[in-house]
Amino acid sequence: MSATTDIGSKIKKYRKEKKYTLKNLSEQTGLSIGFLSQLERGITTIAIDSLANVADVLGVEMMDFFESDLHQENDPVMRSYDLPTRLLSAEQIEYCLGKESFALRPKILQLMPCAQKEEKPEAVKAESERFLYLLEGVLSLEMGERSYVLYPGDSMQLAKGNRYAMYNRTTKPARVLLVEMPCEEACS
Known part of the structure; x- marks a missing residue:
């Protein structure tokens, strides 16, 4: 999984945990729904300042997007x-x-x-x-x-x-x- 895909999947995970739709996140961050959708799928990248804004809206630390999952150690799949x-x-x-x-x-x-x-x-x-x-x-x-x-x-x-x-x-x-x-x- 690339860093872009990993960050996007974590944004989606945190968004779903907060029960936000793409529209909700778009309205609060000023980023378009299409852009956020592409970001979550790993198709595009995001600027650091925009990522900081997304982190604030989702109520997470920016580093949460970069840290490996704790479960990765126990994941039986080896890529x-x-x-x-x-x-x-x-x-x-x-x-x-x-x-x-x-x-x-x-x-x-x-x-x-x-x-x-x-x-x-x-x-x-x-x-x-x-x-x-x-x-x-x-x-x-x-x-x-x-x-x-x-x-x-x-x-x-x-x-x-x-x-x-x-x-x-x-x-x-x-x-x-x-x-x-x-x-x-x-x-x-």
Whole structure:
């Protein structure tokens, strides 16, 4: 949600709480009904002095339009544009799909092609039980002396404590859905 849409939706929320119509708000602020309607739908922006006037009429602080909702933390929806991203290495990008307030930690790992590289990535230890599901590409995974190749639709579970290395030896990116319990939960 953009800042404009967010401000507009909050104006609408406060207006409805006061049981004001667009006409009532228009008469008290001097802003046209059409403008207020577009503002509430996020189609237009508002000047700071006009926003201050709207806040006064609605009986709220101007900062109320800019603060995040308290319920946002508990909102189970994670928007694609809000995904936290981490660069794990030159070949791996991690996108966190879940909220920290939930026990499961789903992630998308994007493994960039490294077909030309001969060296294998360093093995990592699974700090918790992990589930892998290959969405696209081809994934090579080594666990101890065993090697696995996963194709789209293949899945694999790793027990806590397993050491493994995964890499992409093709010329196209691979995307893996990784679901794990957070270490604090799994390690206690």
